Every structure is written in C-alpha cells, then in structure tokens.
Amino acid sequence: MANRVRVRLAPSPTGPLHVGRARTALFNWLFARHNGGVFVLRIEDTDRQRSTEANLVSILDSLRWLGLDWDEGPDIGGPYGPYFQMQRLETYRQAAERLLANGAAYKCYCSVPELEAMRQEAKAAKVAFRYPGRCLRLTREQIAQFEAEGRRPVIRFIVPKEGTTTFRDMIHGDITVNNSELDDLVIVKSDGIPTYNFAAVIDDTTMEMTHVIRGDDHIANTPKQIHVYRALGYTPPEFGHLPMILGLDRAKLSSRHGAAAVTDFAAMGYLPEAMMNYLALLGWSYDDKREFFSREELIKYFDISRVGKTGAAFSMQKLEWMNGAYVRGLSPDALVVRALPFLQEAGLVSASPPPSELAYVRQVMPLVHERLKRLAEVAELTDFFFKEQLEYDGALLVGKGMTADQSRLALEAAQAAVASVDVFNVPSLEAAIRPQAERLGLSTGQLFGTIRVAVTGRTVAPPLFETMAVLGRERCARRIQQALTKLPSGIPR
RNA sequence: GGCGCAUUCGUCUAGAGGCCUAGGACACCUCCCUUUCAAGGAGGAGACCAUCGGUUCGAAUCCGAUAUGCGCUACCA
Numbered sequence: 153m154a155n156r157v158r159v160r161l162a163p164s165p166t167g168p169l170h171v172g173r174a175r176t177a178l179f180n181w182l183f184a185r186h187n188g189g190v191f192v193l194r195i196e197d198t199d200r201q202r203s204t205e206a207n208l209v210s211i212l213d214s215l216r217w218l219g220l221d222w223d224e225g226p227d228i229g230g231p232y233g234p235y236f237q238m239q240r241l242e243t244y245r246q247a248a249e250r251l252l253a254n255g256a257a258y259k260c261y262c263s264v265p266e267l268e269a270m271r272q273e274a275k276a277a278k279v280a281f282r283y284p285g286r287c288l289r290l291t292r293e294q295i296a297q298f299e300a301e302g303r304r305p306v307i308r309f310i311v312p313k314e315g316t317t318t319f320r321d322m323i324h325g326d327i328t329v330n331n332s333e334l335d336d337l338v339i340v341k342s343d344g345i346p347t348y349n350f351a352a353v354i355d356d357t358t359m360e361m362t363h364v365i366r367g368d369d370h371i372a373n374t375p376k377q378i379h380v381y382r383a384l385g386y387t388p389p390e391f392g393h394l395p396m397i398l399g400l401d402r403a404k405l406s407s408r409h410g411a412a413a414v415t416d417f418a419a420m421g422y423l424p425e426a427m428m429n430y431l432a433l434l435g436w437s438y439d440d441k442r443e444f445f446s447r448e449e450l451i452k453y454f455d456i457s458r459v460g461k462t463g464a465a466f467s468m469q470k471l472e473w474m475n476g477a478y479v480r481g482l483s484p485d486a487l488v489v490r491a492l493p494f495l496q497e498a499g500l501v502s503a504s505p506p507p508s509e510l511a512y513v514r515q516v517m518p519l520v521h522e523r524l525k526r527l528a529e530v531a532e533l534t535d536f537f538f539k540e541q542l543e544y545d546g547a548l549l550v551g552k553g554m555t556a557d558q559s560r561l562a563l564e565a566a567q568a569a570v571a572s573v574d575v576f577n578v579p580s581l582e583a584a585i586r587p588q589a590e591r592l593g594l595s596t597g598q599l600f601g602t603i604r605v606a607v608t609g610r611t612v613a614p615p616l617f618e619t620m621a622v623l624g625r626e627r628c629a630r631r632i633q634q635a636l637t638k639l640p641s642g643i644p645r
Numbered sequence: 646g647g648c649g650c651a652u653u654c655g656u657c658u659a660g661a662g663g664c665c666u667a668g669g670a671c672a673c674c675u676c677c678c679u680u681u682c683a684a685g686g687a688g689g690a691g692a693c694c695a696u697c698g699g700u701u702c703g704a705a706u707c708c709g710a711u712a713u714g715c716g717c718u719a720c721c722a
Contacts, residue, residue, distance in 0.1 A: 164722050199721055264720065271719095280647045280718075306720050324650070333648050333718085341720040348722045372649055372717035393650085400656070402714070433657065433670095440659035440669050460658080463715065467656050470671040480684075523683045533682095586680095600680040612682045 157189025158362050161215075161222075162352065165195060166202035168413035169214035171466065172367065172397040172405060175431045179394060180365050181220045182432070182454035189362070193225030194355060195236045198345050214414040218424050218431075219447055232359040237351050244346040247354050247384060248307050248339060256383040257339060259305035260287040261298040283308065283336045304342035309350070309380060311336060317375040322363070322392035323459050329375045337376055353377050357386045365456070368393035392456055395435050396463045405466050421494060421527030422471065426478040430471045434464040444477070476525035488517050491530045498531030500538040512537075515622045519614035537622065542609035542631060546638030551601040554594070556640050561592050562602045563639070567632045576625045578617045585617075606635030 161177045163169065169177075184191035193215075197203040212227060224230025234240060251257035260283075262270075267283075274281035287308070290298075298305070311334040318328040339350035346354075356364055371393050381388040399409035406412050411420065417427055425447065432450050433443055436459050445453065482490065492513065495501040501513060520533045536542060550559045569584035570576075589599040600616045607628055613619055620628050 162722085166722080196722060202721085260720095267720085275646080278646055282718095304720095327649075329649065335718075338720055343720080345720085347720070352722085367716095368650065369716050370722090373722095375649095395651080396715075398715085404715090430657095435657095437658055443657090443670060462651055464658090465656055467671065470657065473671055476684090520683090522685095525683095595680090597680055604681065610681090614682080616680060 155362055157184055157187040158192065158360055159184050159189060159365055160192040160194050160356070160359065160361055162194045162196045162355070163211050164199060164202075165197055165204060165207035165211060166199055167207055168415050169211045170405070170412055171414060171417070171431065174214065174218060174414050174427075175397055175434055176365065176367055176394055177215060177220055178218070178428060178431050179436070179454075179456070179459070181222075182450055183363065183365060183456055184223075185451040186454045190223045191221075192230065192232070192359065192361075193222045193235060194359065195226050196348065196351065197236055197238050198348070198351060200345070210415060214418075217418055218414065218428055237346075237355065240351070240355065241345070243358065244340070244351055244354055245344070248346070248350070251309065251339070251383055252307065254383075255310075257307050257309045258288055259290075259295075260308045260336075260338070261290070261295075261303045261305045262287060263303065280333075281335075285336065306338040306342050307340035308336045309339045309376075309383070311376065311379050317378055319374055319378055319388070319391055321371075322365075322390055322456055324368075324371070324393060324461060327371065327374070329372075331375075331379075334376055334379070339380070349373055349377055350380060353380045353384070353386070356389060357381065357384070361389050363390045363392060365392040365394065368395055392459075394459065395461055397434055398463050398465045400465050400467065402463070402465060409466065410468055417471075419528070421529065422475050423478045423490070423527070426471070426475040429478070430474050434466065435460050444474075472525050479524050479527070480522050482521075484514070484518055484521070487521055487524075488514055491517060491524075491527050494527050494530050495534070495538075498535070500531055500535055512622075519618055519622065523614070536608045536610065536613070537619075542634070544605065544609040544638075546635075547640055548605045548611060549602050549635055549639055551598045554598055554602070558592060558594060558598075559602045560636065560639055562588070562594060562599050563606055563632055563636050565592065565599075566603045566606070567629065567636075570620075570625060570628045570632060573625075576621060578621050581617045581620055603632070606632050 159180045161173075161180050163173060163177075181191050183189070193212075195208060197208075208226070212225075215222075222228070224232060224235065226235040229235070248257065252259070262283075270284065271281045287305075288310075312331050313334075315331050316328050317331055317334075318326055321327055337349055338347055340346050355361075374391055374393075378388050397405050399405045401409075407416070411417055414427070418424070428447060428450070429443075429445055432445065432454070436454065437443075438445070438453050438458070479487070488510075492501065492505075495513065496503055502509060505513070516534055516537045517530075520530065523533060524530060549563070550556050565588040566585060569581065569588070573580045573584050585599070585603070586596060589596045592599065601611065604613055604616050604619075605611060607616070607620055607623065623631075
C-alpha cells in the first residue's frame, strides 16, 4: 500500500455514543489497525443546538471503555488539527468562496418558509421536489433588495443535472445514480456554518482520509459529496458503507429495545471485551465456525471484504450469552476487581474495603462466578452474603411434599450439625448433614432446600455447603435459629 | 411519490454455479449430570435460500421483474 491508511470516526456530540456508531467506530479502528494505518477522531459539532461538552466527554469515555484508541483527535491533537469542525470554519469559508468564485455555487435567499411552501406544492402535485434554482441568476437589484430586507443567504452547490454518478463501494460494489435525482444542496447555512455534506468533504480531504467507512444511511449522500469533491478539485476517498444495526423488531435500535447507548451496556455490567466481540460479529464474520475473538485477533483477522450488506438485529440475548462466557473466562482475581464496583454501587461493600472485607469478597465470588452473566447481577446474586438481616417468606422453608414439622426437624438437624462440626468446612458440613436426609425420610433436595432458605433467604443460591462455609458458623447458626421462628405453625402446605 | 440499498432457520451468520436433501451460534424443546440455580454433555425441532420468470447439463449462488423492509429526498449529522 503506497499511502498509509487513514480513516476516521466523526461523531456529533448530540447524544451519548449509540451502539451503531460504536460498531462503525470499531470497524474503522479495526481497518486502521489491521492495515497499520491511522485512526482519527473528528468532532462534527456544527449542530449548535444539540451539541454539548458533556456528550463529547461521554462519547470519548465510551470509546475508551470499548478499548478503542485513536492516533489523532480532539483530546490529543495531531498534525491535521484542529479536530473540531467549529474550529475549522475558516477552511470551509475559503472553500465556499472558491466555489462561489468559479460559479460552482451560488447564494440563495429563499427563506425556510418559502422553501417549505415549494415542497408542499411539489408534494401536492406528486412530483419530486428539486430546488428550482430561483436564486441561481439574481440581478444586482434583486440581491440588493433581499439584503435590504435583511435576508441572510445560504450557499447552494450546483450539481450537474445531466449524466450519472458512479462510485465503487468497498462492500456494496458499484452504485450508480442519475444526476437528475440530485438537488442543489446547501453547503453553508445562513449563519455561515457549513452543512455536513460540505464540511465532511473538506475535512476528509484536508485530513487526507484514504477511506471513508460509515453507516449505509450515507449511501444516498455520497454522490452529492462526490460532486463537491470534484468541484473543489479533490480526489474522493474510497467509500465503504456498513449495514445498520437494528432492534429485534427491525426498527432502528433505540432505548426502547432495552439499551442503545454504550454507557447503558457498561452500567448493566457487560464486559467491554465481550461488547467488542459481539459488535464485531454484527455485520462481519470470520468463517462458519468461530465467533470468539480477542481484540488482537480481531485486528489480525478483520477484513472489510467479509462485511455483509444486510442490516443486523441486535440480540440482547446473544450478547448476554457471550458476556457470560467472557465472565466465566475471567480469573478469580480479575472477577473480584471487575465486580467490586457493582457491589459497592449496591451498598454491599464499603467504598474502600479493608483487607478483611476484601478477603470475604474473594471467598464469595467463586460461588457465583459461573452463574454471572452481567456484572450488575452480582449484587442480586450475593446480597445475602453481605446483609445481616434476611427478609423472606417463612412458607418457603417448607418444600414441596413436606410438612412444617419435617422442616422443623430438618432445621434442628442442621442446627445440631452447625454447632457440633469440628471444622466448619464443606466436607465436614456435608458429612454431618447429608445423612440426615435418610433419617428424616426426606430427599436430599428437600433437606438441603429447607436449609438453603434458612441460610440464604431464597430458594435459588449457590451450592449449600460452600455457601455455609463462606458464611461461617456464627451466621449460619443465627440464621437457622431465626428460621425456626419463621416456620409456619403446623399444617402441611 | 421519486431514487438508492437490502432480502438464507425467530435472531446473528457460513455459503462466492455442482462439496447444500443448506453448515455453525444464540434462543427454544428433550434427556444426562445434579442439592436449587447456573455451567457442562448428548440429542431434537427450526430455512421449500422473499416471490415469479430466465440463463445453464446443473442456481441459495448469474440475469430480470414483482413484493417487502430500510435509507435519502433538511439552512441534522
């Protein structure tokens, strides 16, 4: 490759980072890293109404969280800066002047209401609206008249009305449109700020982008932009249009589907490496078998020619499954480190836990390790290890096919075992309790179930003896004692 | 309405003319393991490859039309 690959992500800070854009970011980043190229971040902040600093910060955080890094960008600068469009206004102004000077663009004084009226007319007549070029050839007098009225002109770009425009898309192949379909687009708004289709062309050229990889909602914009490139004497980059990410209902993915911003996924306890892996599979595949890839493997194997053309529905279920697999793959220590913030968030562990508390967490975590799918679930799964007081319905102590009396006997047996066992560990607890089932005429499931409820306050929990061993003798004794008082009086259920 | 893009199990996908009576994964069902829940193991069901027509000895793969979905049609990006 003669020229070093340069690609970019150009987010607009009008909201948090959406997973669709995160996937676009990922593919650009993978393309750059795979080819030893440069990945740059440019902020398209020309939408003055909706752009905020907070959104920018959030977007950068989300990108970093995902594990992406950039070589040039708003926070680190670079040789092609500035990386905010609002700081590049002079560049756009000069380009617009050039187009005006060589007759490729013209000032248009039509007001928004006037334009809207024209659109309505076109719609009523059932014909496609094309800007009629009313301001294309204004006389000096007319211009003076408009200026006197205080009208601020926009700058419109003249697109050729004859012929066709074709470009080769890296993933769709050749795409052709009739120029007669294209409209004279406004490139500079009346406040002097350039529109997307203009600013992007100039930035991509001056920043020397070799490839523009973006969502396929931009396919229709591309021919227009190509004309702008040509009018400016620029050579367009290569284009690659990625399929969209949809919700399971095939509608655009939004918070209605549960989550759409990457911050949402982080908060729910998805691992960034799982997120990256899953996102990579949305629209790209390696072969017909393999679907787990580390960050390095993705870089190594990513090939834009293996990106599909069809919109992909985002499956929360599959993400969850994949996340669970990644969680299970964590070392015990890594799991503690990752889960701790969620335990603290839930108020189960103190903000700066002393060694003893940390040691306890380290004992608890292995018991839920393979049951965890999302880190945020850790609180729900382990709270009884940390809470002093258990809240539950005493009726749960009486299992299926049992009488309250049998439950009482079971609890008393457990109480005796807890008190008498020499060493409070799994083997001795099991040796002392398991035989009781037969003696009491209960199945082990019934016996253990009753004790489980007593000790954890729930019917679903990690294996009983391991749980008890971690809880410790005192806590178990206290909880069994309490369970005895919660037992429903008499009467089988 | 016009134009563009897309169309393989519910979902993500493999498939680049014969290897496909279409393979894998998630979800689903059954069984095994088992102390509940997970995890794991073994099976199963699930796609007439949107439809119709054409090219070809042969098509999921090539061509055309139709249908459907999505996108663009902004002084938003």
